[in-house]
Amino acid sequence: xxxxxxxxxxVKGAPYAHPSPTTTLKRARSAPYFFLLPATIxxxxxxxxxxxYAVWLSLHKVQVKGxxxxxxxxxxxxxxxxxxxxxxTDSELLDGALRVLGYGAIVVPVMLGLALVFALMLDSDxxxxxxxxxxxxxxxYAVPGVVAALLWGFLYLPDVSPxxxxxxxxxxxxxxxxxxxGLYAALSNIAIWGGTGFNMIVIYTSxxxxxxxxxxxxxxxxxxxxxxxxRIKIPMxxxxxxLTFFFSIIATLQVFSEPTTLKPLTNSVSxxxxxxxKVHRDAFGEGDIYSAAAGAVIIAVATLVLSFGFLRAAxxxxxxxxxx
Amino acid sequence: xxSPAVRKTAPAAGTTPGTAQGPPLRRRIALVPTxxxxxxxxxxxxxxxxxxxxATKSGSELFSTFTxxxxxxxxxxxxxxxxxxxxxxxxxxxxxxxxxxxxxxxxTAVSAISGYALAIxxxxxxxxVFNILxxxxxxxxxxxxxxxxxxxxxxxLADSYWSVLLPLVLSxxxxxxxxxxxxxxxxxxxxxxxxMDGASEWRIFTRIALPMMVPGLVxxxxxxxxxxxxxxxxxxxxxxxxxKFPITLGLFTLLEQGANTPALYTLVITGALLAVIPxxxxxxxxxxxxxLDLLSGAVKS
Numbered sequence: 001x002x003x004x005x006x007x008x009x010x011v012k013g014a015p016y017a018h019p020s021p022t023t024t025l026k027r028a029r030s031a032p033y034f035f036l037l038p039a040t041i042x043x044x045x046x047x048x049x050x051x052x053y054a055v056w057l058s059l060h061k062v063q064v065k066g067x068x069x070x071x072x073x074x075x076x077x078x079x080x081x082x083x084x085x086x087x088x089t090d091s092e093l094l095d096g097a098l099r100v101l102g103y104g105a106i107v108v109p110v111m112l113g114l115a116l117v118f119a120l121m122l123d124s125d126x127x128x129x130x131x132x133x134x135x136x137x138x139x140x141y142a143v144p145g146v147v148a149a150l151l152w153g154f155l156y157l158p159d160v161s162p163x164x165x166x167x168x169x170x171x172x173x174x175x176x177x178x179x180x181x182g183l184y185a186a187l188s189n190i191a192i193w194g195g196t197g198f199n200m201i202v203i204y205t206s207x208x209x210x211x212x213x214x215x216x217x218x219x220x221x222x223x224x225x226x227x228x229x230x231r232i233k234i235p236m237x238x239x240x241x242x243l244t245f246f247f248s249i250i251a252t253l254q255v256f257s258e259p260t261t262l263k264p265l266t267n268s269v270s271x272x273x274x275x276x277x278k279v280h281r282d283a284f285g286e287g288d289i290y291s292a293a294a295g296a297v298i299i300a301v302a303t304l305v306l307s308f309g310f311l312r313a314a315x316x317x318x319x320x321x322x323x324x
Numbered sequence: 325x326x327s328p329a330v331r332k333t334a335p336a337a338g339t340t341p342g343t344a345q346g347p348p349l350r351r352r353i354a355l356v357p358t359x360x361x362x363x364x365x366x367x368x369x370x371x372x373x374x375x376x377x378x379a380t381k382s383g384s385e386l387f388s389t390f391t392x393x394x395x396x397x398x399x400x401x402x403x404x405x406x407x408x409x410x411x412x413x414x415x416x417x418x419x420x421x422x423x424x425x426x427x428x429x430x431x432t433a434v435s436a437i438s439g440y441a442l443a444i445x446x447x448x449x450x451x452x453v454f455n456i457l458x459x460x461x462x463x464x465x466x467x468x469x470x471x472x473x474x475x476x477x478x479x480x481l482a483d484s485y486w487s488v489l490l491p492l493v494l495s496x497x498x499x500x501x502x503x504x505x506x507x508x509x510x511x512x513x514x515x516x517x518x519x520m521d522g523a524s525e526w527r528i529f530t531r532i533a534l535p536m537m538v539p540g541l542v543x544x545x546x547x548x549x550x551x552x553x554x555x556x557x558x559x560x561x562x563x564x565x566x567x568k569f570p571i572t573l574g575l576f577t578l579l580e581q582g583a584n585t586p587a588l589y590t591l592v593i594t595g596a597l598l599a600v601i602p603x604x605x606x607x608x609x610x611x612x613x614x615x616l617d618l619l620s621g622a623v624k625s
Contacts, residue, residue: 031525035441036453038434042494047460050471057471118364121357128358129365135608136365139372142607144554146572147596150579151371154378154593159387162374193368254464257556261576264583276466280561283470296467307462 051300057293058083083294093295096275097302099184104252106188107195112244114192115199119237120229122200123207134204138197145194149261152190153178157265178266190258195251199244206240207233242314246307253303256280275299372600379597383590401594413595415567416574417602420553423488423570428548430493435544439502440533444515454503460496469561476562487562488570492552498544505540506533546610553603571599 061079087093118137122130140148156177158164167174177186210233218228234241256276263269271285272278275295283292378386381395389395405413442454472491476482510533518528534541556572563569566577575595582588 029447032441032445032447032450035437035445035525035529039438039457039494039499040453042434042490043457043460046472046491046494047463047468050468050475051463053475054467054471057474114364118361121360124354124357126354127361128354129362133361133365137361137368139604139607140368142550142603143372143600144556144572144603146554146556146576147599148371150575150592150596151375153579154589155371155374160378162392193371196364197368250462254466256466257560257572260556260560261579264580276464279466279470284561289470289474292470296464296470299464300467303464304462 054293054296057290058297061290079290083290084298087291087294087298090295092272092278093275093298096272096278100253100255100274103184103187103191103255104249106184107191107252108245108248110188111192111195112199112241112248114196115244116203116234116241118196118200119203119207120233122204123233124225134200138201140194140196141198143194145190145257146261148194149190149258152186152193153262153265156186178262179268183262183266183268187255187258187262191252191255195248199248202240202244203237206237210236246310246314249310250303250307253299253306372604375593375597375600379590379594381590381593383587386590386593397590398594401590405591405594405598408591412566413574413598416569416571417599419485419568420570420572422485423492423555423559424549424553427489427492427552428545430489431495431498431548431552432541432545434493435495435498435502435548436506436534436537436541437529438499439504440506440510440529440537442499442503443506444510444512444533454499457494457496457499460494465557466561469558472558473561482562483564483568485568488559488568491558492548492555495544495548495551498548501544501547502537502540505543506537509536509540546606549606550603571595575599 059079059081060076061083062074063077064074118133121127122134143151155161155163158174164174176182214232214236215228218232223231254276255274259269259273260277263271263273270277271281276299279292279295279299282288282295374392377392377394379401380398381389382397382400385395385397438457442450468491473482473487476484476487481487514532514536515528518532519525523531553570554572555570556576559568559570559573560576563573566574569577575592578588578592578595582592
């Protein structure tokens with residue numbers, strides 16, 4: 001259709017110097033490739049090449065000849081999956097993975113639960129102070145993770161914290177927040193504080209997109225607001241819940257800056273607290289980039305498997321719902 | 325009585341006027357939602373309120389007076405921070421502004437042109453290109469940052485401004501948002517009309533499509549700005565010269581040293597307050613213009 005219109009314009013001998021239809025068409029065909037050139041180059045340099053290099057490194061190791069002194073004494077040799085099996089049987093990496101899973105089991109449900117509750121409250125009638133509270137709850141999004149961890153870190157310090165001050169005045173026991181099990185609560189709280197507002201906005205935005213007539217019909221049928229929330233609102237924002245869930249899982253698996261920031265304040269955050277911290281320690285603390293690369297590749301594969309598995313499950317679920 | 329009962333008879337905002345809505349209810353407040361939201365707001369504002377007060381305390385007051393009681397040392401804290409290592413704090417702030425400003429600008433440009441190409445043209449491999457770019461979202465940053473560092477070191481670019489700036493220019497999320505926005509804001513008829521008038525594809529993009537995409541691109545820019553400003557991992561890995569540190573990394577090293585010299589704690593706290601102010605100010609200004617629909621990728625088309 002479009003080409004037909006163009007043809008009529010590019011007639012030979014037309015009064016204007018329009019390009020011929022074939023050149024326009026060719027240009028239109030090649031244009032997207034030109035437009036995508038910067039992204040492609042950047043992707044190749046800063047995504048594909050590093051990933052390929054990490055995979056290559058993970059399959060190699062250093063062989064030391066003699067005392068390992070002088071040039072040529074250290075050479076890179078093929079190691080196969082040796083580094084990967086080492087990493088998979090490394091108790092530090094596994095412990096880190098378990099800690100992150102425990103941490104994620106707190107952060108994701110609590111953060112998204114709060115985000116959903118706040119979004120539903122914002123969306124309800126007659127609520128007061130909605131603009132102010134919406135802004136206040138979204139505000140931590142603007143605070144860098146490092147600064148958030150730093151602020152909460154001080155609030156967890158018994159000497160500085162107002163909570164400890166109040167508990168002490170009331171003669172109540174003071175929990176240890178930077179040690180043992182309390183550390184999970186402390187770290188989860190930082191992530192929940194930082195992420196609830198963003199997820200709330202995502203859910204609230206899709207709640208706002210539901211037409212008012214839907215509620216009208218339900219009200220005429222005598223549905224209570226709670227029923228409307230549970231049976232209409234939540235199912236209708238299911239797709240954004242899936243989206244927020246997906247991003248929260250990825251962010252949780254990648255936790256790094258918060259425990260790293262709390263580390264100077266307590267002795268109970270080790271340099272290998274999360275798998276990514278261990279990878280960083282291997283690469284820069286120990287200078288063993290081959291093990292670090294193997295750990296990195298394993299985490300990347302685990303992330304991909306988990307997130308695609310989740311997306312597939314969510315997709316088949318929504319298809320089932322649609323089929324009903 | 326809880327709010328649900330109130331709501332039952334109350335008309336929803338924006339419902340059709342003139343329909344029977346039950347007995348008139350004058351400005352009843354939905355108590356449960358309002359209180360829940362207020363509690364959430366208090367929780368979210370608490371650390372910010374604390375840092376505001378803690379920054380006014382001198383080193384000794386920090387550990388001795390009640391936390392929510394203002395102190396007397398704010399001016400001293402400021403001048404200490406200013407004097408610390410010849411004002412390196414301001415260097416860090418400047419670096420952050422540079423990384424976030426230039427990085428977000430370049431990133432928005434690349435996102436705009438890529439998103440436009442992916443939205444407007446039908447070409448072979450379009451979905452493949454898009455999916456590969458999106459897979460970048462799933463890559464844990466450490467997985468990328470360590471080999472990126474090693475490659476940068478080989479290219480003699482490690483520990484340079486470029487090493488923090490360049491890897492962040494391509495933002496998969498920015499491309500995703502730009503594609504959605506271009507599809508919604510640039511009608512294909514307009515592109516077609518430009519072609520019939522003999523404009524080149526590049527001219528159509530810069531003169532016709534780009535202005536239409538501006539509101540969406542502002543969102544992409546702000547999103548990237550916040551992301552780069554808040555970034556910690558990449559500079560943490562790339563940089564060793566603290567003159568090039570962004571503010572997040574600067575504060576972190578200050579805190580690390582503070583663990584041994586508690587006198588530095590007041591500097592860390594004052595520094596954290598000052599580091600949050602520009603972003604909160606930016607946030608308050610932009611939230612009026614910022615299309616939150618776009619942030620979530622939910623553009624109605």
